[in-house]
Amino acid sequence: MTDIHEPLPAHSATPYLETLNESQRSAVEQLDGPVLVLAGAGTGKTRVLTTRLAHLLMLGKAQPWEILCVTFTNKAAREMRERVAQLLGYENEGWWVGTFHAQGARILRNHAEAVGLRSTFSIIDTDDQIRLVKQILAANSVDEKNCPPRMMSNLIQRWKDRGLPPEKVAGTEGSEHADGMAPTIYAQYQERLSTLNAADFGDLLMLNLTLFQNEPEILAKYQKKFRYILVDEYQDTNVSQYLWLRLLAQGHSNICCVGDDDQAIYSWRGAEVGNILRFEDDFPGAQTVRLERNYRSTPNILAAASGLISHNEGRLGKTLWTDINEGEKVRVHGVWDGEEEARYIGSEIESLHSKGHNLNEIAVLVRVGFQTREFEDRLITLALPYRVLGGMRFYERAEIRDAVAYLRVIAQPDDDLALERIINVPKRGIGQATVQTMHQFARAENISLYTAILRLLETDEIRAATRKKLRGLMDDFDRWRGQLNTMRHPELAETVLDESGYTAMWQDKARSDKSPDAVGRLDNLKELIAALEDFENMTGFLEHVSLVMDNEEKGDDDKVTLMTLHGAKGLEFDTVFLPGWEEGLFPHQRALDESGTAGLEEERRLGYVGITRARARSTISFAANRRIYNQWKSAIPSRFIDELPPETVSVESASGLYGSYRGGGRHNSNARYDRGNLYRDKLPNSAFQESFDTPSQSFDVGERVFHQKFGYGEILHIDGNKLEVAFEKASTKKVMDSFVEKA
C-alpha cells in the first residue's frame, strides 16, 4: 500500500490550488459527480486535468489504480504522468493513465477468452488491416475496382468507431458497398482476426463493449474499481469511446471530461462533436465549468479567433478573455502566387531571427501536407533550419515494419500477416504462387499460415526447391523461438536480422547503387535494436510498437516548425504563419464537397485552432494564383478572412492585389459553401480579377461538356455540384461541375 505517501491534511498540502484561477479551481475541486470542463484554447486545460488527478490522490479520495484517466495520444498521456508526478513529488507505477486504446487493450488482455481471443493476441495496424481485407475481398470474388480494400477497411473501421459489431451493421450506412456484401465481408474479417488471434485498433474498444455486454459481472468489477474517471479532449471521442466511458462511469458517476467543442477537428476519423454537446443530457446532474481566461495570446489574436468561430452554429459557447496588453493585430497578407508567399514568410522569419527571436518559437501551419514543400525550398535557400512534423513515423518505415514482422512471427507464430510480409523478404524464392497455395490450404483447413506451411512441408504440393527454402526458413524460426528464453531480446533481434539475411539485403542495396536511403535504413534498424533495450522482454516491446507509435524528436536545436493545422492542435508558438487561406484550399474543397456545412464548420474550427496557436504574432496569407498538380489556378481569398473582425486585423496586400478587398463584410453567411469551383483553370500571369466572384456555371441534363482529362461528354444527371457525365472517350463518371466547362 501507499503508507509512505499518507496524504497530508488538505489545507497545507494543496499549494497547487493557490495558483489556479477561480474557474480552474472549481474544475479541480468539483471531484464528485459528472463534470464537463469546457476549456477554450490556452486556458490551462492540461493544468486543470493534472491538478485534479493529483488532488484526488492527495486527498486520498482514491488510490492510483482506482482512477481511470484517458487521453488520445501517448504524448498527452506521458505529459500527464510527468506533470502529476511533479505535483505529487513521486511517481506512480501501475496506474491507469493512458490512451483509450492502451486501456482497452489492457482490459481486453485480461478477458480475451470472453470475446474469442487469447490473451496473447497481437494488435494489427492499418496496413495489416488493409491486406487482410484485400484477401477477404478476393476470397469473395469482389471486384477491387468496385470496392477498393482501402475503402472497405475504412468502412469497417467506421463501424467499429460506432461500436457496431458485424451482426448490427445490416442496413446501416455503407452496408450497400461491395454489392451489399459489405456486412458479410466485415463478419468474415472479424472471424479471420479471431482465427489469427489478432485485434485491430477499433477492436480494442469495440470488443470491450462486447465484453461488457456479454459479461455483466466483469463490467461491474470495473465499474466498482474506477472510482474516478478523467477524460482529455472529449470533443474527439467517437461513439465507441463514448459508450465505453458511459458504461464504466455508471458505477460511481464520477466522470470529468475536459474538452473544447470549438477545437473538434477529427470528425473525419469518427469523432462525434455531439458527445460533448450532449454531455449534460448524457450524465444527469452534470456540472459544467467554463475556462475562459486565456493565458496564451494577445487580445487581438483572441478576438480574431473568436470572431471567426462565432460564425459556427451549434456551439456551447465561450468568451475568451485575457488581461495581456494589446499586441499586434493579426496580419492578413495577400500575394501574387505561392512562390511569393514563401518568399514573404521566409523573409519575415529571417527578420525575426535576426532580431533575436528563437526559431523554435516560429511555426508555419498549413492545411495540407504538400504545402510545406514551398516553404522548405525557401528556408533552405535562406539557410534557416527547419523541421517538418508529421511526416512518416518511425514505425511506419518499411524496414522497421519488416523487422518487427520477424519478431512478431517468433513471438506469435500464428500472426499470418507478419509472416506473409517477410516470407520473401529478403528474396528467398518463395513467390506469389507458393504463397497462394499456402493460403488456400490454410483457409481450407481453417488453420494459420504457419501451421499450414508446416503441414505442407510434409507433402509434395510445393515443388522441391521451394520446399527446401521454406523448410530452411521454418527451421530458422524454430531456432530463434528457442532462443527467446536463452538470449537477451535485443541480441536475439540482431541475430534474427543477420541470420535471415535482412541486414545483408540493405547492405547490398547500400553498396550497389541507387538506393541512397539504404544507409539510413540500416541506421533505423540499429535504432530499433537499441529501442529494444528499454523493454523487459520481447512481448513488452511488441505491445509498445503496436500501441505507442511515437515520433519523438529531440527538440534541442533551434528550428522553424512546419506542420499541418491538425498536427498543431495542443501546441503553441510566439509566432505563427498561416499560409494558403484561399477558397478551395482552406476551407478545403473536399471538406465542403463531402460534408457541406458540417465540413465548412470543421474547417472553420481548424482556422480557430490555427490562429490560437500564436502567443504574440499571427500572420494569415493568401495567394491570387497557385500551382496545384502543376496547373495554375487562380484563387480567391478564403471566406474565413472576411469573417475576421476588421478591427482585429491589419491588411497588407501587394500593390493592386485584390483591390476590392475590404477586410470584412463581403459576405457573412455559410451559404457559399456549395458554390463549386473555387480554383479555376487559368494561365499564369493572366489577370486574376476576371475570376473574382465569377458566378458558378450552371448546367442542364443533356448538355455537352468538356473535361480536362476525360474529354467531351454528355450530362446524364445532376446532383448539386456533382455531375454524372457519359464521356465519349471514357466511361460514365461522376465529376464535380468545377472540372468541366460547357463545350
Added chain:
DNA sequence: CGAACTGCATTTTTT
C-alpha cells in the same frame, strides 16, 4: 520470379 509498363489518384492522422 523479377523488370518494365500503365493507369490512377492526389486532406486532415492517432492508435
Added chain:
DNA sequence: ATGCAGTTCG
C-alpha cells in the same frame, strides 16, 4: 507532374 501500385511481359 509525379509517384505508387497493380499488371503484364520476359
